[in-house]
Amino acid sequence: MDRLNNERGFMLLNVIFLTLITSFAAMILMNALPRVKNPQSVLRLTAIHLANEQLAMIESKAAEGELNLNYLGKPEDLTTENFSENIPITFNVTSTDKPNGNLHDVTVKVEWTVDGRENFIELERTIRVVPKE
Amino acid sequence: MFRKNSGGFVFAEFAIALPLLILLGCGLATVSLKLFDVGKNQLADYVLEEEVHDVLSRIIYDARAARKVTAIKGSPTLTFNYRMIGASSGSNLTTNEDIRVYWRVNDKIYYEHQTYIARNPITGNNYFGETKVTKFEFEKVNKVLHVTLELESEITHHKIKISTAVYMPSYEN
Structure with a gap:
């Protein structure tokens, strides 16, 4: 615990990047959803x-x-x-x-x-x- | 280079997380480019669908009220005549003729009102997908008008061909 205390900056960056990636993936999936729903x-x-x-x-x-x-x-x-x-x-x-x-x-x-x-x-x-x- | 107390965390951050991040980013970029392409094609297809439906439904609603239809096959022209009741002058109502023309010129269908000058295209010219007319045919049997319309998208090269028929109750032989 004590040693991780030094790496707060990296952990914060990870949180930011992972959130960005997840939201991009969600955006892409949400964009594809109506195309799947109405094929005919x-x-x-x-x-x-x-x-x-x-x-x-x-x-x-x-x-x-x-x-x-x-x-x-x-x-x-x-x-x-x-x-x-x-x-x-x-x-x-x-x-x-x-x-x-x-x-x-x-x-x-x-x-x-x-x-x-x-x-x-x-x-x-x-x-x-x-x-x- | 690394501080003693960091315990490899910084090394792990750059050696594992950064390449992973780059890979994920490339994957996401590829997928989104593909999706944009699919979306572009789908928009073009929607336009194609919408235009053929628009022209056919206009013809259906115009034909149902028409008094007379003239169909010319050479340069496909479909003319509907109507008898309009104008403003009353004194005690008698005036009637006048109204003409609506569907006219195929080159790759477009024009819809004109009271004139034979092609000015108002109702297909093509769409920002999201250019289309061209490949077939516009009609045939009148008694009081029924059969219409066939085929459009092709310039972007996806999909073709859509729809045939339908209209019954014209007020048609005068």
Whole structure:
């Protein structure tokens, strides 16, 4: 104890340097965290526009008098290579309907799988079926 | 050189702690440079994503209210016509035409209001990531407009291609 008393300066310096290093490491890790958390934003965006397409097709069919819940968009739009390193991602589109007279609450669900993880989005729109004359 | 009573502490400080410190510093510098690079690429990708989404959602909202659409494929031009109700003069309302144009010129898409002069680019020119348009296609079937847009980032050379469709309820044949 008595001999360490002479080395107060070095010990103080160690404390300062170690704190600096630790805080730098923490800053770097905190910077990397949101990148790890949100890896699939582009596929999500593609899925939103795919759901929009399906809703538009259902609307156009509904204006002619029938509600068709099958996939009505272009089949090639179901596959995308956006940011997926040449591995095509396939989307699965399903539509469900809650009728309320002429008005139908149509929910379109788009599902896709990346690295064994399943993701989905759901979009809803109220669509009026125009009765046939 | 060393004082008798220091017991090797000073020697240990310089021989062990200083090289360790330098090594750690180099490691941290490498990691942070890598992270800056990743961050730069990711910002460019966000810009790419944002621009394609911005253009497509503008087209969707403009198309849903349009009375007429003219699509020219040669130099891709998409024109939406609207019937606007102006200020009333006396007892009758005046209606006038409004035109909005999406126009691809070279690597950019321009959005113009009432004019055919390309002045207002809505893609490219972003400080965080330059982009260029590689495909802008559309097809109108009855009252549905299909749009395909492909953008490429000049920094990461990633491509993003999104197709969508809009139903135009007030379209007049």
